[in-house]
Amino acid sequence: MDPHQYCQQKAAASGSSFYYSFLFLPEDRRRAIIALYAFCREVDDVVDECTDAAVARAKLAWWRKEVAAVYHGSPQHPVARALAALVPRFHLPEERLNEIIDGMEMDLEHSRYPDFDALKLYCRRVAGVVGLLSAEIFGYQDRHTLDYAADLGMAFQLTNIIRDVGEDARRDRIYLPLDEIKHHGVNVADITQGRETDGFRRLMEFQIERAFGYYRQAFAKLPAVDRAAQRAGIIMAAIYQALMEEIRAAGCHVLTQRVALTPIRKLWIAWKTWLKG
Numbered sequence: 001m002d003p004h005q006y007c008q009q010k011a012a013a014s015g016s017s018f019y020y021s022f023l024f025l026p027e028d029r030r031r032a033i034i035a036l037y038a039f040c041r042e043v044d045d046v047v048d049e050c051t052d053a054a055v056a057r058a059k060l061a062w063w064r065k066e067v068a069a070v071y072h073g074s075p076q077h078p079v080a081r082a083l084a085a086l087v088p089r090f091h092l093p094e095e096r097l098n099e100i101i102d103g104m105e106m107d108l109e110h111s112r113y114p115d116f117d118a119l120k121l122y123c124r125r126v127a128g129v130v131g132l133l134s135a136e137i138f139g140y141q142d143r144h145t146l147d148y149a150a151d152l153g154m155a156f157q158l159t160n161i162i163r164d165v166g167e168d169a170r171r172d173r174i175y176l177p178l179d180e181i182k183h184h185g186v187n188v189a190d191i192t193q194g195r196e197t198d199g200f201r202r203l204m205e206f207q208i209e210r211a212f213g214y215y216r217q218a219f220a221k222l223p224a225v226d227r228a229a230q231r232a233g234i235i236m237a238a239i240y241q242a243l244m245e246e247i248r249a250a251g252c253h254v255l256t257q258r259v260a261l262t263p264i265r266k267l268w269i270a271w272k273t274w275l276k277g
Contacts, residue, residue, distance in 0.1 A: 003082035004031050007038035010079070017243070017261070020270040021235035025138075032090050032137045033232065035082040040100060040130060042079055047107045056108055060101055067097045090137050099129045107173070112188075116177045124150070127157035131233070138230050142223035145230065151221060152233055155214035159240045162207050162247060166194065166255040176207065194255045204252035208244050215241060231274060238273040239266050 011019050011034045018037055022030050043063050050056035069075040070084045071094045086092070103125025113119040131153025135145055161168075161175040168175060169191050181188060184206065185199035215237055222230060239261065247259045261269075 001078060003078040003085070004035070006078035007031075007035045007082050010038040010041055017239045017266055018236055020239065020263075020266045021232045023270065024235070024274045025232055028089065029137055029139075031082070032086045033134060035079060035086055036092075036130070036133055036137065038079045039083060039097065040126075042077070043101055043104045044126075047104050053108045057105070060105055063101055064098060067094060067101070070094070070097070092133055092136055096129050096133050099125050103127075103129070111173045113175060113177050115179045119175060119177055120154070122175075123154050123157040127153040127160075129153070131156070134233060135230065138232055140223075140226045140229055142225055144221055144223050145226040148218050148222040148230070149233065151214055151218035152237060155211055155218055156236065156240060158207065158211035158214060159244055162204065162211060162244060162254060163259065164254075165191065165204070167258060169194070169255065176203065180206065191255065196253060196255050200255070201252045204254060205248065208248055208252075211244060212241070235270045235273045239269050242269055 011022070016037070022033050022037075025033065043060065046056050046059045046063070050059065066075050066077050066080040070080050070087060075081050075084055083092070083097075103122060106122050106125065110122070113122065128150045131149035131151075132146055134153075135149035140146070165174075165176065172192065174181075174188060174191055176191070178188070181191070181203060184203040186197060186203055189195075190197055190200060218237075219234075227234070242265075243259065243261055246261065247254060250257075250259055253259075
C-alpha cells in the first residue's frame with residue numbers, strides 16, 4: 001500500500017476530531033499533517049495495546065530506529081516512509097518526534113501524577129510537541145506562533161484527559177493531578193470505581209476551566225499574520241471546546257459515559273470555523 005494511503009486510513013479509522021480539521025488543508029499540507037497524526041497513533045497504540053511493558057518498550061525502541069531512518073536511512077514502516085518524503089519540505093526536527101516517543105514511554109512508567117507540574121511535562125511531550133510540529137506544517141511568519149501552538153497542544157491534551165477520565169481509570173490510569181483530587185474531597189478509589197460525587201463534579205469543572213484557560217492563552221499568543229495559515233488548529237479548537245461544553249452541560253459524567261460530538265456536528269463546526277477565517 002502507498003505510504004500516504006496507509007496514513008489516510010489510519011487517521012480516518014481513528015474517528016478522531018482532528019481528522020475534520022485536516023479536510024480543508026491544501027493537499028501537500030494535508031498529507032503531512034495526516035502522516036504526523038498517523039505516527040502519533042502508531043506509537044500511542046504501542047502503549048495502549050501492549051499489556052507487557054517490556055514488549056512495549058522494545059516496540060518504542062524500534063520506532064526510535066525508524067525515526068532515525070527517516071532522517072538518516074531507509075525506514076521500513078509506511079508511516080515512517082511517508083514522513084521521510086515530507087521532512088525536507090516541512091523541516092520537521094528529528095528530536096521532536098523522539099520527544100513524542102518520550103511522552104508515550106511515560107505511560108509505561110507512571111499511572112498517576114502528583115501535581116499539575118508533573119502532568120505538564122507529559123502533556124508537553126505527547127501534545128505540545130505535536131502542536132509545534134503542526135505549526136511547522138501549516139506554516140507561519142512570526143515565531144510567536146510557536147508559543148501559540150505549544151499552548152494549543154496543551155489545551156488539546158487537557159481536553160482529552162477530561163473526556164477520557166472513565167476510560168483511563170478502567171485501565172488504572174489517572175491523569176488528574178492527585179493533589180487536586182484530594183483538594184476537592186475525592187478519593188482515587190472514587191475514580192477507579194466510577195463513583196461520581198459532588199466533589200468529583202467540582203473537580204471536573206475545575207479541569208474544564210483550566211483547559212479553557214489554555215485555549216484563551218493560546219489564541220492570545222497567535223499573531224494575526226499567521227491566523228489564516230493556522231486555521232486547521234483553530235478548527236480543532238472549536239470542535240474540542242464544543243465537546244467540553246457538552247461535557248459540562250451533561251453534568252460531567254465522564255466516569256460513566258464518554259461524551260462525543262456526532263460526525264455531522266464536527267463537520268458543521270469545521271465548516272463554520274473555516275469560513276470565519
